[in-house]
Amino acid sequence: MPELPEVETVTSQLNKKIVPNQLIKSVAILRKRNIRKGANQFTDIVNRQIIDVFRRGKYIIIKLDQGMNIVVHLRMTGQLLYEKKDAKPDKYVRAILYVSSGDILFRDIRTFGTIDYLSDTDLENELKKIGIEPLSQLFDQERLLEICKKKKAPIKQVLLNQKYIAGIGNIYASEILFESLVDPQKKAEDITRDEARKIVDYTKRILKKAIKEKGCSDNTYRDIYNQKGNFNNFLKVYRKNGEKCIKCRKATVIRIVQGGRSTFMCPHCQK
DNA sequence: AAGGCAGCCTGTAAGC
């Protein structure tokens, strides 16, 4: 689940809670495999000061002093939960950061989530690999056309590819293309100028609205206070297969598979 | 270079 709006929600809440000047008191690693790079130095973080918490793509970055960073990716079912102190972890909690004011629990049912411990340089190199922030001013019609140029992959796959655009996942990709009236199967290189303008416009509008609603909790996503987001109440096409399209009120929303993932669309509206 | 697909895990819902 967690895509840009959900990760943004968690990041900004955590930022308010633990920035600045809080110390990492200790750390508990309950499942080693969730800790990837830098696992062996992970205990160094004790007594480091937290300088900042920010988001890039779907990564949550907790910036520490001495040029080190804790980098969290929630993947499918990851959660970061903030609790006052002495939280009692259930069996899905994979790691705990004990900070001055409370405990941060990394909870993840499917265990795909990751935590890396990276120097500023290593972090910079990791972040270079991911594409443009869709909410930045630099993401515009021209930029999207540039990204789509000479790509034979379907536009949906391009929107999902973090190398090109950072933060859009499966839910928002379906929603964006539905509002833009673009067929998700259309080759990226065939996207017109007008379609590119609409895709950019709806990407920004939908992501901003979803952030305002604290994300989308179809399933396991929760914010740091263990609360659900409200954006699923605003979904127009995602998982609406079998229902009447709300735009044309004639055709039925269908589910197709692209790259092994579900796409939801109205075959009448999206050409 | 780029696309397709299995794999990482566990839970839930649907179908029989």
Next chain:
DNA sequence: TGCTTACAGGCTGCCT
């Protein structure tokens, strides 16, 4: 009720 199957919002690595 219980068993089996399909599916789940992400990403990597290997193969073609």
